[in-house]
Every structure is written in structure tokens, then in C-alpha cells.
Amino acid sequence: MTLANDLLLEMQRRMLRIRLFDERASKMVKRGEIPGTVHTSIGQEAQVVGACMALAEGDYMTGNHRSHGHPIGKGAALGPLMAELQGKATGVCMGKGGSMHLADFKVGSLGESGIVGSSIPIATGAALSSKVLGTGRVSLAFFGDGAANQGCLYEAMNLASVWGLPIVFLCENNQYALSTPAHTVTAGRVSDRATGFNMPGVRVEDGQSVLTVHDAVRTAVDRARAGKGPSLVEVVTYRFNEHSEGLRLAVDYRNAAEKESWLKRDPVKMFRSYLLEQGVADEATLAGLENDVAEEVEAAVRFSEESPYPEPHVAFKDVYTVPFGVTQ
Amino acid sequence: MTVTSYLGAIGAAQREAMEADPRVIIFGEDVEANVYGTMGGKSRADKGDFLQMFGPNRIRNTPISEEVMVGAAAGAAMTGLRPIVDLSYSTFLYMAMDQFVNQVAKSRYMFGGQASLPVVFRSAMFYGLSTAAHHSDRPYPMFMNVPGLKIMVPSTPTDAKGLLRTAVDMDDPVMSFEACLLWGMKEDVQDGEFRIPFGVARTVREGKDCTIVAISTGVPAAMQAAQKLEAEGISVEIIDPRTLVPFDSQAVLNSVGRTGRLVIADPANKTCGAAAEISAIVAEEAFDCLKAPIMRVTTPDTHVPFSPAIEKQLYPNAEKIADAVRKAMAAKTRS
Numbered sequence A: 001m002t003l004a005n006d007l008l009l010e011m012q013r014r015m016l017r018i019r020l021f022d023e024r025a026s027k028m029v030k031r032g033e034i035p036g037t038v039h040t041s042i043g044q045e046a047q048v049v050g051a052c053m054a055l056a057e058g059d060y061m062t063g064n065h066r067s068h069g070h071p072i073g074k075g076a077a078l079g080p081l082m083a084e085l086q087g088k089a090t091g092v093c094m095g096k097g098g099s100m101h102l103a104d105f106k107v108g109s110l111g112e113s114g115i116v117g118s119s120i121p122i123a124t125g126a127a128l129s130s131k132v133l134g135t136g137r138v139s140l141a142f143f144g145d146g147a148a149n150q151g152c153l154y155e156a157m158n159l160a161s162v163w164g165l166p167i168v169f170l171c172e173n174n175q176y177a178l179s180t181p182a183h184t185v186t187a188g189r190v191s192d193r194a195t196g197f198n199m200p201g202v203r204v205e206d207g208q209s210v211l212t213v214h215d216a217v218r219t220a221v222d223r224a225r226a227g228k229g230p231s232l233v234e235v236v237t238y239r240f241n242e243h244s245e246g247l248r249l250a251v252d253y254r255n256a257a258e259k260e261s262w263l264k265r266d267p268v269k270m271f272r273s274y275l276l277e278q279g280v281a282d283e284a285t286l287a288g289l290e291n292d293v294a295e296e297v298e299a300a301v302r303f304s305e306e307s308p309y310p311e312p313h314v315a316f317k318d319v320y321t322v323p324f325g326v327t328q
Numbered sequence B: 001m002t003v004t005s006y007l008g009a010i011g012a013a014q015r016e017a018m019e020a021d022p023r024v025i026i027f028g029e030d031v032e033a034n035v036y037g038t039m040g041g042k043s044r045a046d047k048g049d050f051l052q053m054f055g056p057n058r059i060r061n062t063p064i065s066e067e068v069m070v071g072a073a074a075g076a077a078m079t080g081l082r083p084i085v086d087l088s089y090s091t092f093l094y095m096a097m098d099q100f101v102n103q104v105a106k107s108r109y110m111f112g113g114q115a116s117l118p119v120v121f122r123s124a125m126f127y128g129l130s131t132a133a134h135h136s137d138r139p140y141p142m143f144m145n146v147p148g149l150k151i152m153v154p155s156t157p158t159d160a161k162g163l164l165r166t167a168v169d170m171d172d173p174v175m176s177f178e179a180c181l182l183w184g185m186k187e188d189v190q191d192g193e194f195r196i197p198f199g200v201a202r203t204v205r206e207g208k209d210c211t212i213v214a215i216s217t218g219v220p221a222a223m224q225a226a227q228k229l230e231a232e233g234i235s236v237e238i239i240d241p242r243t244l245v246p247f248d249s250q251a252v253l254n255s256v257g258r259t260g261r262l263v264i265a266d267p268a269n270k271t272c273g274a275a276a277e278i279s280a281i282v283a284e285e286a287f288d289c290l291k292a293p294i295m296r297v298t299t300p301d302t303h304v305p306f307s308p309a310i311e312k313q314l315y316p317n318a319e320k321i322a323d324a325v326r327k328a329m330a331a332k333t334r335s
Ligand SMILES: Cc1ncc(C[n+]2csc(CCOP(=O)(O)OP(=O)(O)O)c2C)c(N)n1
Pocket: A065, A066, A114, A115, A116, A117, A143, A144, A145, A146, A147, A148, A172, A174, A176, A177, A178, A243
């Protein structure tokens, strides 16, 4: 499939938004400007953006603790995301979700989950809505190689298959669940598990190429939208940073050679070169794009820094539609 | 008014809600065949059959996969449907604990009010029917400990119908705990749509000596106890909270304010049960009104055995409730 130039540039822009946002967030964690920790998607931008951009604006998406990339990839505004990371009142979740539990319903992001695997049934339910109401929307569930061993994934795949739900199960196989290498805890290939549920299962070996990911996910999304049911897409990728920022483990579970070989396959740099080589953009355009995104991230930080913290009563808000019991 | 059973009332509420709003769907195990009898008439040929009335898009059999049933209901509710999930036995709720606690209960809150979850989870408590420990729990207190969930425990056909309709129309997740021992109970039920608000207790019977707060099958048991006690010259007031979350503490406090005595009949286990919470509320808020210690009549902290010879003794019954009231009456009034 050939994509229009503006779409290609938009892919690069979104990857940059994730990269620069996460780099900034990482610094802020280390300086104590973000409470707790964050899990970055640095290194996995192609996998995230390739998938998100295969979705239409009104489509749904859920994700996990490695959460910023998903809403950013789907087009969420950065200011409220950064404010959420800092626990501010203007945060996209009013400061009550934080880094691991972002959601931006405006762009179809129905929520990231701090419980590994737990958001997969939610995405399945969104696909059920689409089917019952006939809205034509597709749902996509992001989950890691670690989550691929949660039972709820298989309950969801089975249900989605028998009901013909418009959903894409997207396994972000960054080859580790925290310190645990996927191959030591996962029998066979994740993508092969699709066969048992009578749905297509593909494994994208080159998850650092945004176009390859986009192509595979696009096929699955088209299939879902055409009423042909769910698919499983496994994308092989690598996270460049530690599992979470600031985490230091005594054991180096990833060897240096492996790390180095993956660092060479930086999705943002690779796609930049591609855009230049193909004549999609010249150096000045790309530098301009990088500047714009850097400014967007700085503006997001400023927005957040200037925002107030939530009032104490917010801790009791939205437990129910109409409050009762403790409200102060 | 039509004489209606508890099950029939649930069926009527579900049918009326489905007729009123195309976003209401029902899914669960074996719902298409109406195995539990809450989905219309007795047979497929009956015109009340839900599958025939509403079609397979809105009435859906599920695989035996409680975790995804509950999570998918939450996801569907967040995106425009108003699902009723039939989870059959209440012990099966445990299979979906993560979805109930981490997703259903927390999504509105954690996402800063972006998520709305109009969804009802129905389950039946099969205690007292020789189904043993894997089918007999009364687990509502566990869920009372989870903010974000609303809990209804109807004890009559009228309450079952009116509360269930309110539940379907509400934008918060509701868990309905229906005791099987009440399924056959019949009374005159108002025809057509009506709603009973959550958080409003029903005074089942007025009296002046002792308040009994009774839950689910505790209500008919308390009624029997009250009759016995009346013959002994003891006048009992019975309050059915109907919903445990929200809980109408004012109704209980007002009643205890008049009677000065409180017995709670709660078929759940004793430790951290609904009775424990109600006791604490009254002890905190109305200590000065109490003329006697608060008495809890609950199921003791054991599992439910199969043999009817040893199961029946466990639950609050008229005799145990009456004994508790007598004890409360005999307690020395504090000076
Ligand atoms: C149910 C559950 N178990 C364990 C954890 C702790 N935990 C958080 S992230 C993680 C690793 C997840 O790995 P994966 O799904 O591959 O995602 P990745 O971090 O690699 O993106 C673990 C074990 C959790 N949050 N939830």
C-alpha cells in the first residue's frame, strides 16, 4: 500500500511526540518532578504508531502500564497527559489515574490498565457495542508479551471470535516482562495461538518499521470493519529504557550485544532516513517537525507546571455518578 | 396489580427495560434457553420468550468465561450499551474478581469521570438448597468493601422489579443478589413500569420495642419471628434496607432511636458482613439510644455443607432472630 506523504509525515510526528514526551517524562521522574515512576515506550514508537494510525478517529483502544504512547499515538493532546503524570487538576483523569492509567475518551482511548492483561476484556466490550449498535467502530487492545500469558486474553479471543467482534488483539512483544525473557515463560509463539481461536494471527518480525506494523494492523482493522471478526497481531520490538524509569536491578537480564543491536534499529531514526531517501521530506521539513514537537512537549510541561493540584474533595469525586457517603 | 413471583418480577423488569431502550442487552450462560426463568415465559413457544422478542443481537449466550463477561460488559457500558449480565450463581462472581474490582468499580473514578458504566450484574444465591460450598455463598459483603459498586438485595417481588429497573436506568454499576429461596415468593405486583429508588429502606412492619434490620431471606424470617414475639407481648419493627450500597442509615437510626434495641438478620457470614457494618454505623451514630447490646444473627463463619441435615441450621431463621430479640429485651437497661 502506498500512503500519502502527509500521512507518512504524520507517522513521524506521532513517533516524535512519543519519543520526546517520554524522554522528558523520564528526566522529570529522575528529578522528582513526577511522583512515582513511568514506563516509557522509547524504542517501541513504530509499533505503537503503526497500530494507532491504522485505526480511524472514532475507533476504540485500551492499553497497559506502558501507557503514554497509546493515547499519544491516537492523537491525544499532550498538556493534559503531562498534567496527569504530575498529578495536576488539569490532568486528563483529574490527577486520579497517573502515568499507568491514562485515558482520553475524546480520542477513543478507553483506559490503560495497571493490572497486566486486565484491559483486554474492556476492549472486547467496546467491540461488542460497535457490533450491537452497528456503529462500524473497531476496537484495539494493546498488551505485552507478559500479558499474553493471562487467561483473560484467551477468554476474550474466544468470545470475540464466536461473536465475530471487530477487534484487533495487539501483542507488543518487547521480549521481556520486566526482567523475565518471554521465551522462558511463553510456550510457542503468541501469534500461533490465534489458530486455536479460528482467527488470523500474524507476527511482525520487524516491529521497528512503522510501515510494516501499519500494514499488518491495517489488514486486521479492515477485516474487523468489514464484519469478518477479530485478528491477533504480534509485533516484535524492544524497549530501549529499563522496565520503568529509575529502576535499578542487580542482575543485567538483557545482554549488551543484544541491546546494542536493537539500539541500532531506532524506529524514529530509521523512518527519518526513509523519509529523506524517498524524497517525502527534506532535511529542513524534518528539522522543522522535530522543532515543532519539541515545542509542543515543552508547552505541555509548562501547561502542567502552571496547573494547580486538585482540591482535597476531588479524592471523593466520581466514585459514583451522584455522590453519596463520604464526599469530603 | 398481578400476582407475580420473584422470578417473574425480575423477568418483567428486564422485559420492560429492553422494550424501553434498545441499548439494553442481556448476556450470560444459557440465557437463550431461559434456564433460570428470568427471561420471559416458560417455553420457547411462549410469546414472552426473550430470544424471540428481542433477537440474537440483544440476547446472547456466552461461553463459560466470567472474566471476559464482566469486563466486556464494562467496556460495552463505557461505549453506549446498557448490559444486564446474568452470572447465574453468585459464587461465579469470584472468577471475575479483577474485572469487578479493578475495572468495573474503578473506571469512572480513575479516569476522572470520563467513563460511565450503566451495567447490571445479576446473580443468584443458592443457599439452603443442598448445593454445598461451591454454589451457596452470600458474597455481597465482599463487594460492599469496594467503592464504586452499588448493591441491591431485594426480598420481595415488588422490590425485585422496582429496584432492578432503577438499576438498569442508572449510570453506575449495580450488583443484584437474588436469593433462590425467594424465587417462588408471590405477591401482588404493580403492572407496568415502576422504579424503586436505591438507598431508601422499606419499613416492613412497625413496632416499638426492638428494631430488626433484615436482609434478603432474613426478611421473611424476621416476619415470622415478629409474629411469635407479638404473642409474647414484644413489639418488633422490621426494616429492609433493600440496597446495601447506598445504605439508608437514617431509616435505621430513626428506628433504633425509637426502639432502643437492634437485631440484625443477615444471611452472609458474620465477620465483616453487612451486619457488622450496620452494627458499627449504629454504634457510632446512636450509641446513646441503645438500651441493649446490638445482636447479630448471621451465618457463622463456616462453609456451607451439602447435607441438609447440617446445612439448614446455619442461616438466620425465625427462632434465632426471636431469641436474639428476647436477649435484647432482657438486657439490663443502662442507667
Ligand atoms: C496482574 C499483574 N501482575 C503483575 C504485575 C506487575 N507487573 C507490572 S508490568 C509487568 C511486566 C509486564 O510485561 P509485559 O506485559 O510484557 O509488558 P511490558 O512491560 O514489557 O511492556 C509486571 C510483572 C501487574 N501490574 N499486574
